[in-house]
Amino acid sequence: MAADSDDRSMLRVRLGNQDTHYREHLIPAATILRLFADCSTEIGLRENGGRPSLLAAYESAEFLLPCRVGDYVEFTAEVISRGRRSKRVKLAAYRHIAAPEKDGDPSVICDPPELIARAVLVSVKPREA
8 A cells, every 4th residue: 555645654853851760861662652652643633633543552563772861763654554443554763863872972873764663553543423
């Protein structure tokens, strides 16, 4: 299925202190999942007239590299299949800039961007009232 612009979305964020509770400024996987859901919500809002789709399940999720506070990450979402009220969405997260591991070290531009996580989620359109 070829995706048009309504079937794709993108979110770029700088991960901050509010995104973690771990030592050494590591970002928990749950934060990445939350940002995946935020990114895919845009697709649901556009197709449901301002009403978001509801997350039903993650079919898969892989966390390939650790993230830290200060990383700049791009999240992408693309619809890969549709049912009557549901859709499957392929997600990917790429680090564009890596935060320094120690104070005083420079940030590192990732060229090419590093794939840090990928997932597939299923969302459902709410029933009509």
